[in-house]
Amino acid sequence: MKIIIVLKMNSIEIRKTFLDFFKSKQHEIVPSAPMVIKNDPTLMFTNAGMNQFKDIFLGNTTVKFPRIADTQKCLRVSGKHNDLEEVGHDTYHHTMFEMLGNWSFGDYFKKEAIAWAWELLTEVYKIDKNCLYVSVFGGDSSDNLSKDNEAYDIWKNYISEDRIIDGSKKDNFWEMGDTGPCGPCSEIHVDLRSEEEKKKVDGKSLVNHDDPLVIEIWNLVFIEYNRMSDGKLVSLPAKHIDTGMGFERLCMVLQGTKSNYDTDVFQPIIQEIAKISGKKYGDNNKADIAMRVIADHLRAISFAIADGQLPSNNKAGYVIRRILRRAVRYGYTFLDFREPFINEILGVLVSQMGDMFPELKSQKDLIKKVITEEELAFLRTLSQGIQKFENYISSNKNSQEINGTFAFELFDTFGFPIDLTQLMAKEQGLTVDMVGFNKGMEEQKTRSRQAAVVDTEDWVIVNPETETEFLGYDTLTSESKIIKFRKIKVKDKEYFQLVFDKTPFYAESGGQLGDKGWFEGNSEKIFITDTKKENNLIVHLTETLPTNQNGSFKLFVDESKRRLTENNHSATHILHSALRAVLGTHVEQKGSLVNDERLRFDFSHFSKMSEKEIKDVETLVNKKIRENIILEEQRNLPIEDARKMGAVALFGEKYGDFVRVITFDKNYSVELCGGTHAKSTGQIGMFKIVSESAIAAGVRRIEAITADQAENFFNSQLQLVLEIKEILKNPNDVLKAIATLQSENENLNKQLGEFKKGQALNLKGDLINSKENINGINFISAKVDLDMASIKDLAFAMKAEVENLFLILANESDGKANLSIMISDNLITEKSLNASNLIREIAKEINGGGGGQPFYATAGGKNPSGIENAFKKAKEIIEGL
RNA sequence: GGGGGAUUAGCUCAUUUGGCUAGAGCGCUUGCCUGGCAGGCAAGAGGUAAGGGGUUCGAUUCCCCUAUUCUCCA
Numbered sequence: 001m002k003i004i005i006v007l008k009m010n011s012i013e014i015r016k017t018f019l020d021f022f023k024s025k026q027h028e029i030v031p032s033a034p035m036v037i038k039n040d041p042t043l044m045f046t047n048a049g050m051n052q053f054k055d056i057f058l059g060n061t062t063v064k065f066p067r068i069a070d071t072q073k074c075l076r077v078s079g080k081h082n083d084l085e086e087v088g089h090d091t092y093h094h095t096m097f098e099m100l101g102n103w104s105f106g107d108y109f110k111k112e113a114i115a116w117a118w119e120l121l122t123e124v125y126k127i128d129k130n131c132l133y134v135s136v137f138g139g140d141s142s143d144n145l146s147k148d149n150e151a152y153d154i155w156k157n158y159i160s161e162d163r164i165i166d167g168s169k170k171d172n173f174w175e176m177g178d179t180g181p182c183g184p185c186s187e188i189h190v191d192l193r194s195e196e197e198k199k200k201v202d203g204k205s206l207v208n209h210d211d212p213l214v215i216e217i218w219n220l221v222f223i224e225y226n227r228m229s230d231g232k233l234v235s236l237p238a239k240h241i242d243t244g245m246g247f248e249r250l251c252m253v254l255q256g257t258k259s260n261y262d263t264d265v266f267q268p269i270i271q272e273i274a275k276i277s278g279k280k281y282g283d284n285n286k287a288d289i290a291m292r293v294i295a296d297h298l299r300a301i302s303f304a305i306a307d308g309q310l311p312s313n314n315k316a317g318y319v320i321r322r323i324l325r326r327a328v329r330y331g332y333t334f335l336d337f338r339e340p341f342i343n344e345i346l347g348v349l350v351s352q353m354g355d356m357f358p359e360l361k362s363q364k365d366l367i368k369k370v371i372t373e374e375e376l377a378f379l380r381t382l383s384q385g386i387q388k389f390e391n392y393i394s395s396n397k398n399s400q401e402i403n404g405t406f407a408f409e410l411f412d413t414f415g416f417p418i419d420l421t422q423l424m425a426k427e428q429g430l431t432v433d434m435v436g437f438n439k440g441m442e443e444q445k446t447r448s449r450q451a452a453v454v455d456t457e458d459w460v461i462v463n464p465e466t467e468t469e470f471l472g473y474d475t476l477t478s479e480s481k482i483i484k485f486r487k488i489k490v491k492d493k494e495y496f497q498l499v500f501d502k503t504p505f506y507a508e509s510g511g512q513l514g515d516k517g518w519f520e521g522n523s524e525k526i527f528i529t530d531t532k533k534e535n536n537l538i539v540h541l542t543e544t545l546p547t548n549q550n551g552s553f554k555l556f557v558d559e560s561k562r563r564l565t566e567n568n569h570s571a572t573h574i575l576h577s578a579l580r581a582v583l584g585t586h587v588e589q590k591g592s593l594v595n596d597e598r599l600r601f602d603f604s605h606f607s608k609m610s611e612k613e614i615k616d617v618e619t620l621v622n623k624k625i626r627e628n629i630i631l632e633e634q635r636n637l638p639i640e641d642a643r644k645m646g647a648v649a650l651f652g653e654k655y656g657d658f659v660r661v662i663t664f665d666k667n668y669s670v671e672l673c674g675g676t677h678a679k680s681t682g683q684i685g686m687f688k689i690v691s692e693s694a695i696a697a698g699v700r701r702i703e704a705i706t707a708d709q710a711e712n713f714f715n716s717q718l719q720l721v722l723e724i725k726e727i728l729k730n731p732n733d734v735l736k737a738i739a740t741l742q743s744e745n746e747n748l749n750k751q752l753g754e755f756k757k758g759q760a761l762n763l764k765g766d767l768i769n770s771k772e773n774i775n776g777i778n779f780i781s782a783k784v785d786l787d788m789a790s791i792k793d794l795a796f797a798m799k800a801e802v803e804n805l806f807l808i809l810a811n812e813s814d815g816k817a818n819l820s821i822m823i824s825d826n827l828i829t830e831k832s833l834n835a836s837n838l839i840r841e842i843a844k845e846i847n848g849g850g851g852g853q854p855f856y857a858t859a860g861g862k863n864p865s866g867i868e869n870a871f872k873k874a875k876e877i878i879e880g881l
Numbered sequence: 882g883g884g885g886g887a888u889u890a891g892c893u894c895a896u897u898u899g900g901c902u903a904g905a906g907c908g909c910u911u912g913c914c915u916g917g918c919a920g921g922c923a924a925g926a927g928g929u930a931a932g933g934g935g936u937u938c939g940a941u942u943c944c945c946c947u948a949u950u951c952u953c954c955a
Contacts, residue, residue, distance in 0.1 A: 413953075441953090848938060
């Protein structure tokens, strides 16, 4: 008998082995980029390992290391890769996952990529070769591409040809988007089924057929083309390798489990969920799904929050909120949680992954707080929706089916997933009209698609340069050439994007808005309405193109706007340090907005700032401004050196980055920052906080103004006080004068009220005295000089006092007439009188119309001279009874 | 970026073809019952119906804009 001792690697070892292997092949190992993406309009989250290298593929940036390997945190929840609804129901979908990858940028190509992948899998990880299949691109006639014979011939050296599969364009031709770098790819698949199963069905036939145990493990992409917007492919001068291997899947393979969720990546979390829910994992399919959902989503939201993306009500923040709510909902429905629980599992995740990803550890308190608040908020929404549902049920008792429109409304407006509605319907013995629901869904999708159509034309190259230089730290003008431009159409609007070889224009980044200004050349002047960053490219937005794009142009940044913006940006840095000094070092930047009018700074802090704290911060900032600290700026500092200087690092730095450090007194404020700043703090002039508020659990927001704006603020406040004084005839003590005024006013109001009451009483008395008894009815008619509200009061008061009352009142204002009729309740039935009907008839006399209730009605008209006739008519009606 | 909903007393929410001088529960104030508390009874205060504009004799209700917020789609 043969004894096989299998020493399973744990997930930490598996990750390390991958990175060590490629290090031995001269790869630079770089840390994971943040999962949350800034400065890319096409992407909210990192959804593949290659994202942080996109600029290299696009040729917008130079290559620092030709060979790189890493593990990258990824999130797939929207756009092309939307796996959210699958997660938990099977054994292998995830929202957040790690992607192991190795890259070559114009260095090695297919031969080495294939050889190393094979070596790592079979010799280092020791995966049985007889379980592996590979695929190569089989060609595609629509793109006029033949089979990838180069890859096929290389694979032949490692694996028998009957294990090589020709793949379709869908599976084996990788594209970044509608346009851009792309190329054929080779996938490595592994068959994890039992020997018996393998005998029954050939593994080769299951490749790419969604069998949970015959799965793709590694994708090797050979980037050699660029897709143009007309669909044509152009060969790239420098060819690249881009590979991706799902870490959680690899763990499953190497640990011999049947599910990613059974590996040591997920089990500790799942066991914790089981523990606090009092249920056992593996007992009940629905509960198991819920536990997997929660385990997966906990990872996604924790990493997102650690990377600076807080849940919110739109964009990326809303994606995070939705993931969290999905987890809450599964816990609510299938694990019977009614109180926040996800935050309690966080500890396990942090102890498990905090070493590899230190951001989890350092932000643990904030993550926990944010998750708890979100859970509470969603449980509230949930109970509102349930109430709505119950209202619907009780008002539609005889229906057996829940209206699809209502089901869609619940989904669309209250965030109720359709399966939850179905579940609740089932409990009442009802079904849901799915046709109607799906119709509502389709309509909404069509609407959204139409609204989101952006037509981007290809870049038109004017001068073939790749690098653009930013001059804006030193100058606000430049002599530049256009490198390229393109036209963008959004709905009925059209604008242009221009890239210059050098530019003083600062592109929106790090919270600082982009510069505005203009450029001149060939006797034309064209305005630049905004400057944006697309990855590393500085893009200038204009409404028109110069008629001749060649030649040189003179660029001008709007100086006054830029200077005011700089003041606010520098003030933001000083504020940041002041907050840390006053509140403590737990204060971390969570968001920032800087423009020429004001600054907005979001930061982690757990309670409302007191008046004194706000004042202390203001005082400290203004003190630093008056110290007139000279700006120290260091460009192109290796990030490691910057960290040593104690620079406050934000999210967003990538591997090997050379960073810029902005210092205002090395013992006070040192920050990594790409923005533009005042030359010395004195330029800021003064600083004033105008609001302090909460924007999310554990996150506060300060809005402040500086320089001219602050000066205006103080001046207008002073002016206000001066004007108040003047109005009060310059008293010695303004406050006392106002207090006196207030109490006098109060007294007068009281007296006036009593006087009015007396008058009304007199008026009421006079009216009552004027009553005529006609057919047993107390008829009163009068024209009064009161507004409609007072007439109403009077009418109600008289109704309470006079029996058998028929009251008709009129007033006149602005050449218009109003009538009001009040009738005692008993007359309505006894004499069949209806104020509403009567007034319609009577109002004809004043050329108007009206209505109301049987006992009280009003009307308006354009003919005041008809009032007497109206009274006469009313009297005739009563007399005629 | 586009759609749908919400915003009414300190809090949670009512208010159906536009008209009952906008109501309830909890909380608050006062008084009473009880040895005290818990509790009970009674009276009362508290509303520019988010803000602005329009339609109308009349708008919490219908329309438009703004703000805040929730939610879905992209």
